[in-house]
Amino acid sequence: MKIIEGKQNIISGYSSYLQDESKLSYGNVEYLAFPENDKDISEFLKFASSKNIPVTISNGKTGVVGGAVPLKGALISLEKLNKIFGIKNVDNEYRVHLQSGVVLSDLFAYSENESFASEKYFYPVDVTETTAHVGGTVSTNASGERSFKYGPTRNWVRALKVILSDGNILNIERNKIFAKNYIMDIKLPNGNIKTIDIPKYKMPSTKNAAGYYAKENMDLIDLFIGSEGTLAVITELELALIKKPKNVMSLLSFFNTEKDAFNFFFSAVKELKTAVVFEYFDNGAFELLTPKIAGLPKDRKFAIFFETEFTDNTINDITSNIEKLLNKNNSTMDDTWGGFAKKDMEKIREIRYKIPETINETIAKRKQKYPDIHKISADIAVPPDKFTEMISYYKSKLEPLKFQYTIFGHIGENHLHMNIIPNDHEEFIKAKELHLDFAKKAVSLGGTVSAEHGIGKIKHQYLEVMYGKNGIQEMIAIKKILDPKLILNRGDVFPEEYLK
Template identity: 45%
Template sequence: MEREDLVRKISIQEITPGCPYLQDESYLAPGMAEVIYFPTQEDEISALVAQFQKTGTAVTISGARTGVVGGAVPAGGGVILAMERMSRILGVKRCQKTRAWLIQVEPGLSLRSFQRQVESKNFEGIDQEGNVRDFIQDPSLYFYPPDPTESTATLGGIVAANSSGARSLAYGSTRNYVQRLRVVLATGEILDITRGEHQADRSGTIPVQTTKGSKLLIPIPTYQMPAVKSAAGYYAKPGMDLIDLFIGAEGTLGVITYLELRLVPRPDKIFSGIAFFPDPDQAIKFAQKIRILRSDPLSRIKPIAVEYFDQHSLSILRQGRQQEESRDAFFADFPLSAQSAIFFEQFYQKDEELEDIYEHWQVALEEHGVNMDDTWGGFNEQELEKMKRFRHALPEILNEIFRERKRHYPTIHKVSADLAVPEPYLEEMISLYRTRIEEQGLEYVLFGHIGECHLHLNILPRDDEEMLRAQELSFEFAAKAVSLGGCVSAEHGIGKLKHRLLELLYGPQGIEEMVRVKLLLDPKGILNRGNIFPESYLPSLR
């Protein structure tokens, strides 16, 4: 009996047009697949992938399908590996060098479940002995910092996308917390990669050996990555660690089957706030001031997140509340005079610190025209939930708007820009957004991680003609960001929707360098075809 017969699968006859495994949260049309496999362990994946390599069958790796760039949409048939049955926490380790706690986990576990088990120290289905017992008895609190918006995303998908979130201002992206990976290559062989064991040499290659003894020399691309937040293409730096090549590679180089993720100490107290500004530009100037204060060792202002909402975002939120009364439970009316808002979040250790921290924030806010009576503060669970609801409500309402618009224009969708630029150019970039979009008479919202000079622009076309204009504007904005030393995708990745933008960033030569890495590890290009670069770049598929 073939190994594939031992794995639960759904045949093509059982895959219906609305099958959730054929689409993700992007606007890309659902793909096609012949079979969906649900492996439960690494050796099943190894056997399956090796067989598909022989036949040249395309393999799409599927987690929770929360991505917005089409990464989990199968391109042109083949099979799907659904990782959801590999969703266990396997154990706990302590790093001998740093003494940090490491959690051993399978890739199909959701971020929400992982964070809940870690922060409660209540692990499901594993013996409470040895390191697990020691971790539970450790009086300190710990947490896993990456916090992408979609908490239902799987850990494997989060690592494959190098996801970040609001708190990456203080903690960085997922990359910083991945200590070890096991990855099944397209040949079925396995790489067991621990951070610090395999670095690029002076020739720009990383020597490594698979668990079966095959030796590989992996060439690192020579392009220079932008010096801003980036989730665009393969990570490539002189002397880099091999593990970083697979983090953010969007499943194109191998199937992640095992992870060791590092925890950090967590202060047990948190203060959140949302400040409303009567002047749309004062919020931007306030964010600039906060970046300065955050780096000042004498300042008590040390936010872990600073998020921006423009006047159009606030208008959409007001409309959404009027249309759905249930939202009233989550946040009260914000002032009608508000033209922009800033959400901020800060950890602190002791109750006696809070008054001093609050006063520092109050001074900075009042200097920028904020009325403290109109500012929300969150200290208890109920108040913090209101802040969280405010942050996450906007994308949900936008999705509702487009569900209605699609009834009249089925092909339209939000046109999004996920750009980051160096700090000196942020105001210039915001001014360009406003000027060019308003010249075109288009609707838009601008919101996101202003603390990292990374804002989400969503242009909201009302018909097919507006969508074409919005897409051209999006490309224009990306080209401008690149010219300023910025990145074309700071957080969402490239997937199947942003090939044109990646070529803007690195040019055809940079893409060819990525392809060389891809074909060394995946000679027939079977893994996650169409992600990061078009299939036309793969010689075997031309």
């Protein structure tokens, strides 16, 4: 196993490992390890545990909340754990067995090219960053555009191999080990039992990536999914595959008003049963995109991007239904961009990806004058019946301040990203206050403070809003049993003061 020692050696030669897409960066790291197998990881964790050295797990570095950024101690990169072992059929379900460091795009290509069935199968979780590693997506319970139909990563994980901070290795299969009410017994390889109390806080009914999964009689595997590397190192996985739709078309429909766009969505989500994706763009997004995307309509400033499956037998009925829904909401097929071919679908999807890209470019220019500012991005989801109330609340607070902002994203799951782009330090401070206020509002509506990004190192206060201090202490009680030296991913999920 390759290990780089010494802070200056790591900073000078491996500085890219000290940051992720959050742009947080720390340099007080004495060890950078590149394990190649479970034994390497187990031995390194035993060493770190014996010396009380904090260990941060790095797996793709595509997160936006600083999860892979080491505060101090040691960093383990899982990039060499990149093998795909193959696909097997278990109880008439195809599963791919692979290591944690496999890049998502490589998994997509593998399932596309392998001939293991008469029909094509694929892994349906489509996070935005296809350079993400599968282990990282499991540790954050990641999701994407298609989670409207297929749900988050958790729904597709069938088995995990994890290594605890004392070096013990657990092989966990779904539907094998369950809590008894709120008590979970975990048997170690040596026969010893670790018993944990499942937290009794209420989980939101929305998609959620905030804190530990906790339910009565829950499956053990769900404790590790979404735990952000604070309980163990994930080294191997089995993920379920499903049949790939034969035909999918992408459409981007433009509307005059927010009300028309929302009403189209409310109707389509009920009537368009073949839909796979629903995304929303507001007028703030159009303001950002107009200089970059040729041909955007000048008189229509709101849009719904959606994808739907179809067959030769259903295409006419589906398009007719879409046209009726559009007409009811003051739009038409003439006001819609569509694509069937892969290149056309990718072109439409690229518009969605250009929104955060343009936000980042805009804030980078403003940081030249105000280096301490950054975008304020809410990752909030609320129950369907509270969606319009949450949007109205955003606007009631933002409009009077004349801030530049945009609200876009996963409308299919009532999960829109609210982004404030501050012009200066004063706006930045106010925007941070608003973010906390928005988090409190979302929780009061039964929603989550983080639907897909996780908590990491930058959203601690929002986790407390969601579960309270008692809920956080319940989570930490689990961590103390599975990671008694508290060395794994220090700073992630929990503020330091809770770990003392």
